[in-house]
Amino acid sequence: MRGVEYRGLTRIEGPVVITERSRDVGFNEVVAVYDRDEGRRLGRVVDMSEDWTAIQIFGSNTGLSAADSRVEFLGKPMQLRVGPGLLGRIFNGLGEPIDGYGNIFSSTCLDVNGLPINPYARTYPRDFIQTGISSIDGMNTLIRGQKLPIFSGNGLPHNRLAAQIVRQAKILNLGGGGAPEPFVVVFCAMGVKYDVARFFLDDFERTGVLANVAVFLSLADAPSLERLVAPKCALTAAEYLAYDRNMHVLVVMTDMTNYCEALREVSSIRGEVPSRKGYPGYLYSDLASLYERAGKISGSSGSITQIPILTMPNDDISHPIPDLSGYITEGQIVLDRELTQRGVYPPVAGLPSLSRLMKDGIGPGMTREDHKDVSSQLFAAYSKVKQVRNLSSIIGEEELSDADKRYLQFGERLEQDFLTQGEFEDRSIDQTLDLGWKVLASLPREDLLRIKKEYIEKYMNPFTAGAVLSPASEDWGSGGL
Incomplete structure (x- = not known):
């Protein structure tokens, strides 16, 4: 059924068109704009007053005529058609x-804006997700239901890291003794180049996971307004798969910086007062x-677990985009350019990276009893390594004490043996x-102040004695170490 239709536009300002105020029009309502030559274009209501309504067009305004255009208010918000055939498909933004x-054969359509989750209905995330990546599993553990972004920069291997997490992520069910539970994946690309999108699609296809992936692509040549809708469509699909189909969903969104740039562009077109670095004041919300x-x-x-990827402009972690993202999310995985230049992959920075939910997802019955102590000691020792390296750059390595030189060697071993992997x-x-x-066995035992003595006796003795196997891993060394 068609909605109310009006003829003529008051004015056209880029992708925003202004028409006279009409009755029963709602914010974010979908609008169809018709032109005599270009056919039908979709848009949405973004602003209203007593006299006019502002509409964002999803696409180019080429060919639009203020006199000859017709506007039809469809009386509903933007919706996404969802159904069992959602996985294995590729959609635009x-x-x-x-x-x-x-199209998907389904009569179910969901509002892309989603529904607010009652905080009382939320379940606290506690289930450990094994990504197979030591720098994440050991020191910045990912938990099911968590939002853990990757803070990266131009030229850093964030796409390779995200693809590796998609291939390897699994829920182990160590406490229940069941088989590992796989994820289905919702992948959303915003403003990325074609080769980036092709990299992910080829990787999904080559590794056989494409049948369990729903892909939403809004490439660099797509209208900037489409970038603002793409993550909402992707998250709507994820909510359907998680809460209606009871699946574990991993959502990868790249690049959130492109999303924020599109938001700034649209805000500027609408004449809104800019905030820090020109971004709108509502960027946080x-x-x-x-x-x-x-x-x-x-x-x-x-469940829905999010891994947003954002490239920090000029590698500045205090930039509004990573700054605000860090406030909202439960930690961050920071990629380090210096580690990349030294050939370390994945180049996860030890000290700036953080997982705030890690403490509740590790330990006996979830990972291993010594996990918390080992992680804490690795952080403390690596912090000492950074201090020694700074001192060495001033006075020279030959002037360092034997203890400081030992920490330099520890730092090299940590980066080459623990952080680096295929x-x-x-x-x-x-x-x-x-x-x-x-x-840690390369450090004196008196320096291991964050580890319980019984754990040192149980887990470190085999390494200090030159043994190959540990008490908890019969096949240690088979993973390419």
């Missing part, structure tokens, strides 16, 4: 299929409306913790 297989759609809900066995190397949590013990 507006949720329209672009893989040539036609807008990002929160996306990030807070992750989590677990009581009564549903499904792109297709999937380490178990036992292998990761055993590697941590092997690296």
Whole structure:
């Protein structure tokens, strides 16, 4: 059924068109704009007053005529058609299929803006996710239902890292003794180049996970307004899979910086007063409306775990985008350019990286009893390494004490043996913790102040005695170490 239609536009300002105020029009309502030559274009209501309504057009305004255009208010918000055939499909940023297989056969349509989750209904995230990456599993553990962004920079291997997490992430169910539970993946690309999108699609296809992935692509040549809708469509699909189909969903969104740039561009077109670095004052709440759609809900066995990727302009972690993202999310994985230049992959920076939910997802029955102590000691020792390296750059390495030189050697071993691993190397949590013990064995025992004595006796003695196996891992060393 068609909505009310009006003829003529008051004015056209880039992708925003202004028409006279009409009755029963709602914010974010979908609008169809018709032109005599260009056909039908979709848009949404973004602002209203008593006399006019502002509409954002999803696409170019080329060919629009203020006199000859017609506006139809469809009386509903933007919706995404969802159903069992969602996985294995590729959509554009507006949720329209672009893989040539036609529409999804389903009558279920969901509002892309989502529904706020009652805080009382949220379940606290506690389930350990094994990514197979030691720098994450050992020191910055990912928890099911968490939102843990990757802070990167131009030229750093964040796409390779995200693809590796998608391939290897699994829930182990160590306490229940069940088989590992796999994830389905919702991948959303905003403003990325074609080669980046092709990299992910090829990787999904090559590794056989494409059938369990729903892809939403808004490439660099797509209208900037489409970038603002793409993550909402992707998260709507994730909510359907998680809460209606009871699946574990991993949402990867790249690049959030492009999303924020599109938000700044649209804000400027609308004449809004800019805030820090020209971004709109509502950047925080807008990002929160996306990030807070992750989590677990009581009564549903499904979950949504988010890994947003953002490239920090000029590697500046205090830039508004990473700064505000860090406030909203539960930690961050920071990639370090210096580690990349030294050939370390993945180049996860030890000290700036953080997982705020890690403490509740590790330990006996979840990972291993010594996990917390090993992680804490690795952080403390690596912090000492940074101090010694700064001192060495001033006075020279030959002037350092023997203890300081020992920490320099520890830092090299940590980066080369623990942090560095192959792109297709999937380490178990036992292998990761055993590697941590092997690296810590190069330090004097009196320096291991953050580890319980019984753990040192149980887990470190095999390494100091030259043994190959640890008490918890019969096949240690099989992961390409």
